[in-house]
Amino acid sequence: MDRRKFLKYSALSSVGSAFVPNFLFGLNEKLEGSSLRKPKLVVIQLTGGNDGLNTVIPFRNDQYYRSRPTVAIPSNEIIRLDNELGLNPKMEKFSRLFKEGYVSIINSVGYPNQSRSHFASMDIWHSGADVNKQSKTGWIGNYLDVLDKKSHHALEINKQLSGSLKGESISGMAVQNVGRIQRILHEHGGLLAQDEKFPVGEDNNSFLYQSLIDINQSADYIKEAHTIKTDNVDFPKTKIGEKLSTVSQLIRSGIDTEIYYLSLRGFDSHVNQRKSHDQLLDRYSSAIYHFVESLKKSGHFKDTLILTFSEFGRRVSENGSKGTDHGKGNSVFIIGENLKQPGFFNDYDDLNSLDNGDIPFKVDFKNIYSDIIREWFEESIKGIIFSRYKSLEII
Amino acid sequence: MTLDDSDIIHLLNRFGFGADADSLISYSAVRFQEQMFPKKGAELNWTHDIGALKAQSIQNMVLSENAPYEKLVLFWHHYFACIIDKSKHAILFSEVIRKHAFGNFRDLLLGVSKSAAMLHFLNGKKNKAGSPNENFARELCEIYTLGEGDGYSERDVKEIARCFTGWKYDDTGTFYLREKQFDSGMKTVFGKSGRYTGEDVIELILSKPQCANYLAEKIYTFFVNDRLSKKHVFEIRDCLMRTNYDLKETFAYIISMPWFYSDQNKMALIKSPIELIVGLGRTFRLKAAKENNWFFVQKLLNHEFYKPKNVKGWPMGREWIDSSSLTLRMHLPQLIFGTNDIDFEVEPDLDQSPGSNKFMYLKDRLKFKADWNYFLDNSKKVSPEKLWFNNKASDVANRIIKGHKGAISKEYVLDLLSLPEYQMH
Incomplete structure (x- = not known):
């Protein structure tokens, strides 16, 4: 039995209760102290394949306008960031963050032999594994597993858990379930009543009981620790705004969660793309701006890094329905206070040398994950990311 | 070799979707072995819509008189993990598996x-x-x-x-x-x-x-x-x-x-979601209000026919368990029997536009009708505790079992179904 399990079991058998309320958490706090840096990561998944070319736009590029007679954004509307690249006109708030030096934009992110299937590509981004080394766990789940974390150290603001947060022996937690989890655990004759003798062992039934106790502890912890229930800025009343408001509340509560995960869906813009896509970017831009403002006010922004990705970019040429189909390389945003390379990490490639009509990938997304683990969390990638990369020197 | 009740329950758990009273009473191991290996499963009339086909795949398992055969079919679907979008291809794939499952x-x-x-x-x-x-x-x-x-x-x-x-x-x-x-x-x-x-x-x-x-x-x-x-x-x-x-x-x-x-x-293995659903389906003779509810429940539990996560296949054992999935699974009987309205939600498909509620809300999608009289009749022959826990109930489960007095009530049955032990077989 390893040390962690021993601690858990001995705590249980000596106290004889599922509720070991803050015994373990208290211990952690004492060990860590309050002066140490407590890095947080917020991951925002744009589901459906965000059209990177209409998000970060090469407004001087003829090829862009030739390929997209109806979908391209007129160059006079674009928010210019430098002489070549600009942002979708709906991203004015996001551009303020960029101009403050809080944003690093990495273009042409993808992976070798990229899949154009939502399902397969999302699975690859979630797992953090190579295309040929498919995995049943996700990179954040691996992080929890390898570093012996608890469920609540990675929270998804959702009702179900995404593949990224699935670990082998421990997974993150879908936070909109906390109330539900508690309700279920306390029903049925008080399944986890005090002074219960829980099965302890290496068998699967003990594993289920042990998982329940973990879940219960994490749910209790979140509920207890989540003391701030008000906003310190006016978050937009959109789904993404509400989700980021929740994350801000949790962070400001001082809860020891390290990773937050949320998604914004609807980016699969095959038909009449302009209006719906612009609206999604508007919601993203506004919510993220207020989120940063909120954390700046409370002093948490310096410890928070925000990663935004999508499972793939879209084709350079528009399709016959005023939309765009599934493509490959895409832009990734990293937002934080003290980035080493704010601004553009790299240019777009020449749109004339495409990979089968798609933006070819130049930066492997796993390189970004790897930098986050090593440079942001200051941990080894061993057991979390399975290929080695040289640092991009962004974070 | 002579098998006692516990052995037969075990056999029917592993080569089937759980034991029921009648088979426990009537099965001898010899007979079971004979019945277990028919040449071929029942001929099926496949439907040609991929969603309906997924529903049908589970219904076959619920309704089949040959549970061991269907269990083998499920095993091979796990073994040959293959993502299939076209119903025509899915049917042909299933036919290959059904033809050779015991061959x-x-x-x-x-x-x-x-x-x-x-x-x-x-x-x-x-x-x-x-x-x-x-x-x-x-x-x-x-x-x-x-x-x-x-x-x-x-x-x-x-x-x-x-x-x-x-x-x-x-x-x-x-x-x-x-x-x-x-x-x-x-x-x-x-x-x-x-x-x-x-x-x-x-x-x-x-x-x-x-x-x-x-x-x-x-x-x-x-x-x-495992x-x-x-x-x-x-x-x-x-x-x-x-x-x-x-x-x-x-x-x-x-x-x-x-x-x-x-x-x-x-009782050493954790059921997969399909094993869990089919077990409930057979024990309570569940009927879906709409046939596609059998598909919906697969989506809800992330165990969808013809759609493993990737070539490595669906999860196994402990891999199925996280905080959301475990609480959902323990709560599933109440959702299905309509005694609880907690708002579980299904993750929509990746390409679904926002606002579309194709799969978002459960209310109607999880309606199943249970045949309680059938179940109660059976539970008079053999107790559900015996069939479901096979002498392996933990102290926690035993406290709940011993705390129960009088005739078997729906409430008590739901308590039993919500025990972690029911996730095992």
């Missing part, structure tokens, strides 16, 4: 390799002489026969890919060889050279003990225990090799062994 592994492997579903999924149809696509060759070795890196080299993968060049399927999903695209040159596989075809390579693979060992491990994990006993895995491997991969004989061997019924193997 010979060689025929099954060859049938699956030649199926339109597999040729599409692992890019076999793009594999041509001069421009080979190695995807299928690699997964054939790694996932379907030998196990990762066991008994083959990168060079072997390249050469094996050449042997499968020209494999195609036509509009009806029927396999054919396009001679022009077949690489007829010399290939060297596992150190032997010849003008091998795909069929030849499958023979070469089957002749390797690693293949029998890999299959034996998968069988043991699914039907016996903590492998090397000794018993070797026995299964030897049986596969001795019988030239005869599945019927191999499964008959397993259920004739005393170790299969050992205490540590009983």
